[in-house]
Amino acid sequence: GRLAFLLAAPFIAGQLDFCINNLNVFTPAVVGFNLANMARNEPIPSWHLTFRQVIERMEELQKRKKAFIINPVVGPEAISGSSRLKGGSTTKIILETIFLGAHEAVSAYKRIxxxxxxxxxxxxxxxxxxxxxxxxxxxxxxxxxxxxxxxxxxxxxxxxxxxxxxxxxxxxxxxxxxxxxxxxxxxxxxxxxxxxxxxxxxxxxxxxxxxxxxxxxxxxxxxxxxxxxxxxxxxxxxxxxxxxxxxxxxxxxxxxxxxxxxxxxxxxxxxxxxxxxxxxxxxxxxxxxxxxxxxxxxxxxxxxxxxxxxxxxxGKIFRNYMMDLKVTNSKLFKRAVNILQMITGCLPTVCIRALLQAVYDTEDVTDDMTAAEVTKHTTLAPTRSRVVPTALVILTRNCSLSEAKSLLDAYSLIRDAVEACLTVCEGADNTMHHSN
Known part of the structure; x- marks a missing residue:
């Protein structure tokens, strides 16, 4: 048979499911860095299973050693959410260790x-x-x-x-x-x-x-x-x-x-x-x-x-957040909303509205836009520039989309523009506090 390694992400859940349904050929193994119960349970477009449901099937198979979930704890990344650093290196180490071990299982030479x-x-x-x-x-x-x-x-x-x-x-x-x-x-x-x-x-x-x-x-x-x-x-x-x-x-x-x-x-x-x-x-x-x-x-x-x-x-990183990430899938859409919420303290619905302004390049977000599937947003978002920074400026300055773009254009570094907005915002809060 063959050993199938699939990096844990929703878009490959179908391949995992295929491996699970063909255990006479494959031994599926999932590599990830979160607990299994933290797998996303949101619907996958045009499919009947969620990623968590697939992982739950993997957990049952793992009890019989028919599948493997490899999810060591590696700690937070240096850049929040940038799994290419620790996550990428650990994935490489895991695969090399397993394949090297398999190779050496047929030889007398062992290595730590x-x-x-x-x-x-x-x-x-x-x-x-x-x-x-x-x-x-x-x-x-x-x-x-x-x-x-x-x-x-x-x-x-x-x-x-x-x-x-x-x-x-x-x-x-x-x-x-x-x-x-x-x-x-x-x-x-x-x-x-x-x-x-x-x-x-x-x-x-x-x-x-x-x-x-x-x-x-x-x-x-x-x-x-x-x-x-x-x-x-x-x-x-x-x-x-x-x-x-x-x-x-x-x-x-x-x-x-x-x-x-x-x-x-x-x-x-x-x-x-x-x-x-x-x-x-x-x-x-x-x-x-x-x-x-x-x-x-x-x-x-x-x-x-x-x-x-x-x-x-x-200037692409602010407070260890990837300020200018490409919003290309549902995971990154949620991450963008979380970044906006963490920095501004605004409600998720408010953050989503500002994000959609930047994604759809509009001052007025319609009900149809907010009701649309996330996949519609993430299809359009990669064609726009500075989506998250633009939304952040809208939120911190309480300004229009065009004003947010103009403010970003005035700075050579995105980080400087964000810091300037937050400084103005904090200054306004302090002034209001003293006046009270």
């Missing part, structure tokens, strides 16, 4: 995986100062309307593409703000659907695409970060680095040293090069798979810090 990941943490954060420099550089580029480009090799290139793709829904980023590229494009990705470049420029991910379509327009405002190991074809890396250096001095490299080599021309061309060179000393007798797993997680952590820190410096 916890020690392996502790080493990844130790080695990665021994470079904290270098990581901080990359975060600062990425933030400088994003604040100045520049871009951040990850140019990676092999699976490290995949780490870059994943990190870049997460910035769009998390921070409301433009698809061009942070982009990832991988050598040989989809041939290296080995994705099921093959070459996807026909879908649009956002799907052009090869180094050739970077050279032909991106590099000619790269400026000093942009940051380029190379991701590689020292067995990834250093001549090719050096050639591409030299070409990139002609366009910007903001070229950086994250290199993982497998061989203990100390000399590499690429480092002399980079602004902030740093090398994680202790992998070979951790497990000298490992196959390349284990070391590669460690390098991937290390790279993920560094890039998560770069993109998250960069967007914080750009």
């Amino acid at each position: 995986t916890a020690e392996m990941y502790e080493q990844v943490h130790k080695i990665t954060y021994s470079q904290s100062e270098m990581i901080a420099s990359l975060v600062q550089q990425a933030g400088d580029s994003l604040r100045k309307e520049g871009h951040v480009y990850y140019v990676g090799w092999s699976t490290l290139g995949i780490m870059g593409i994943i990190d870049a793709s997460e910035c769009i829904p998390t921070f409301g980023a433009d698809a061009k703000d942070i982009c990832g590229f991988i050598n040989q494009g989809y041939n290296e990705m080995k994705n099921k659907d093959g070459d996807l470049t026909a879908l649009g420029p956002e799907f052009c991910i090869s180094h050739m695409d970077f050279v032909n379509t991106i590099l000619p327009s790269v400026t000093e405002l942009d940051t380029v970060i190379f991701l590689f190991t020292q067995d990834d074809g250093l001549c090719e890396i050096e050639t591409l680095a030299n070409r990139t250096k002609q366009r910007t001095s903001n070229l950086h490299a994250i290199s993982h040293d497998l061989l203990g080599s100390e000399d590499l021309v690429i480092f002399m061309t980079c602004s902030v090069p740093f090398k994680l060179s202790k992998w070979v000393k951790v497990y000298n007798n490992d196959t390349g798979y284990v070391v590669r797993v460690m390098q991937e997680l290390s790279t993920k952590w560094i890039l998560n810090a770069v993109s998250t820190g960069g967007h914080i410096l750009k």
Whole structure:
């Protein structure tokens, strides 16, 4: 049979249900970070089950070891709701631990995986100062309307593409703000659907695409970060680095040293090069798979810090809330309402009305709008910019939609605009208090 792992989210409940109904083929396993009874019980459009009902079936099957619910407690995220950080890393660790354990079950060689990941943490954060420099550089580029480009090799290139793709829904980023590229494009990705470049420029991910379509327009405002190991074809890396250096001095490299080599021309061309060179000393007798797993997680952590820190410096985060998140599904719609309620103290109905003003780009929210399914709101919301910040300004300033947009336009950083609104609001409250 096959072991089916499905990340816990409503839109894949149907796949879970399919696995449950075909236990002769699949052993379903759910990975998540909430208690099972916290699964959402809201209706799923065009389906007869809720996600919680599916999980309840999983719980019954788990008693007979026919299914598995893997939901460790990892604590709150550094950025509220940004599950790509702890949640994403823990998911990767869980899957690697299980598959590594399955692989080793047929061999005599055993390994304590916890020690392996502790080493990844130790080695990665021994470079904290270098990581901080990359975060600062990425933030400088994003604040100045520049871009951040990850140019990676092999699976490290995949780490870059994943990190870049997460910035769009998390921070409301433009698809061009942070982009990832991988050598040989989809041939290296080995994705099921093959070459996807026909879908649009956002799907052009090869180094050739970077050279032909991106590099000619790269400026000093942009940051380029190379991701590689020292067995990834250093001549090719050096050639591409030299070409990139002609366009910007903001070229950086994250290199993982497998061989203990100390000399590499690429480092002399980079602004902030740093090398994680202790992998070979951790497990000298490992196959390349284990070391590669460690390098991937290390790279993920560094890039998560770069993109998250960069967007914080750009003003996309306020009081640890993702102020400019894309409202693309019911979960994010509820999160947007909760953010508005937490910051303003307004009733949920009032917050929803302001949010719908921003979503529908209207001063007057009709009864039909408020009565519509959430899916209608979330279909339109991604086409609008600054939805949550606009709603927040409407609530804090008690102003019209057009006035809220004008106020946001007056500030280069969303966070500054929000702070200004709250300062005015708090000042008005204090004045009223003293007058009473």
